[in-house]
Amino acid sequence: QQPVQSPQAVILREGEDAVINCSSSKALYSVHWYRQKHGEAPVFLMILLKGGEQKGHEKISASFNEKKQQSSLYLTASQLSYSGTYFCGTVPNAGGTSYGKLTFGQGTILTVHP
Amino acid sequence: DSGVTQTPKHLITATGQRVTLRCSPRSGDLSVYWYQQSLDQGLQFLIQYYNGEERAKGNILERFSAQQFPDLHSELNLSSLELGDSALYFCASSVRDRMNTEAFFGQGTRLTVV
Numbered sequence: 001q002q003p004v005q006s007p008q009a010v011i012l013r014e015g016e017d018a019v020i021n022c023s024s025s026k027a028l029y030s031v032h033w034y035r036q037k038h039g040e041a042p043v044f045l046m047i048l049l050k051g052g053e054q055k056g057h058e059k060i061s062a063s064f065n066e067k068k069q070q071s072s073l074y075l076t077a078s079q080l081s082y083s084g085t086y087f088c089g090t091v092p093n094a095g096g097t098s099y100g101k102l103t104f105g106q107g108t109i110l111t112v113h114p
Numbered sequence: 115d116s117g118v119t120q121t122p123k124h125l126i127t128a129t130g131q132r133v134t135l136r137c138s139p140r141s142g143d144l145s146v147y148w149y150q151q152s153l154d155q156g157l158q159f160l161i162q163y164y165n166g167e168e169r170a171k172g173n174i175l176e177r178f179s180a181q182q183f184p185d186l187h188s189e190l191n192l193s194s195l196e197l198g199d200s201a202l203y204f205c206a207s208s209v210r211d212r213m214n215t216e217a218f219f220g221q222g223t224r225l226t227v228v
Contacts, residue, residue: 002156029212029213029214030213030214032213032216032217034219040221041116041118041204041219041220041221041222042157042204042219043219044216044217044218047213047214047215047216049214055215055216087156087157089157091212091213097162097169097170097211098170099170099211099212099213099214100145100147100162100164100169100170100211100212100213101159101162101170101172101213102147102159102213102217103159103172104149104156104157104158104159105156106156107156107157
């Protein structure tokens with residue numbers, strides 16, 4: 001089942017902060033965040049694993065509440081290059097081959113203006 | 115450059131035809147994932163292969179099939195094409211069979227069915 005992202009779109013001025021949320025109705029093994037610019041491939045930002053481990057780019061921060069199956073991506077001091085569509089992806093904690101099934105939300109469009 | 119290579123980049127074909135999309139994963143990656151991205155459906159997980167074997171399946175139509183070869187490249191076969199199959203098809207690869215690490219996306223194949 002597809003995770004739900006909010007908000008659907010955000011407009012910022014350079015230097016402003018934003019939070020993008022992601023929630024799932026299922027227990028999760030991992031949460032992934034990607035950014036995609038128009039017509040390009042999604043680019044990895046962060047992965048948050050059940051148990052607290054995180055891997056990602058230094059300038060990106062995120063949280064994962066395992067009990068609520070929710071994750072948030074924090075974008076601080078935004079730059080023009082942050083513009084794009086942010087996707088949250090979730091992997092269910094259902095065992096077996098489900099650990100390979102990364103399902104993405106509908107995306108959040110972030111626009112940063114000068 | 116993610117290291118994942120997809121060919122061709124663009125494909126235009128008529129309804130009812132069959133096409134094959136090819137993906138070469140990053141060196142050392144054993145898992146290949148296929149995604150379909152259309153405007154109204156976002157990034158839809160189709161299927162995962164790990165070291166030649168099918169591991170996880172998403173919303174893949176019966177008209178679509180995939181395989182991963184001994185050299186680890188993968189092909190996605192789409193048959194009896196319909197207008198609604200027009201989309202951007204992404205391949206991604208990762209090291210392991212489970213999504214506890216980042217996946218690298220190729221640049222995609224844009225399929226247009228006319």
